[in-house]
Amino acid sequence: MALCAAIFDKKDILVFIKIKEKGINSETSTEISRFLYNSFDIILDKINYPGAKATQDLYIGSLLINSSFRSFGYLTNTNTKFLLVTDVENNLLKDHEIRLFF
Known part of the structure; x- marks a missing residue:
């Protein structure tokens, strides 16, 4: 189940x-917020340092x-970032189902 959704411009x-x-x-809400910002740092690293596996x-x-918690990310062509925690x-949500969400 989705606990948090966030959008960064x-x-x-x-x-x-x-x-x-x-x-x-x-307390859990604070943990989710902290986890969200940690995930956001990872998304920035993946954007700024794509490495050898740069993809479209x-x-x-x-x-x-x-x-x-578990987080997923999506980047639009205008550099808007969507994060889902x-x-x-919850084992019901699979990676391909999250992809359909975005």
């Missing part, structure tokens, strides 16, 4: 964030996984 400014409210306490695919895929226990 081309200047890397957060323009939208929505964290699931039902069943989430303030805008779907970046799985960015970061820990014991509680899900709970790691």
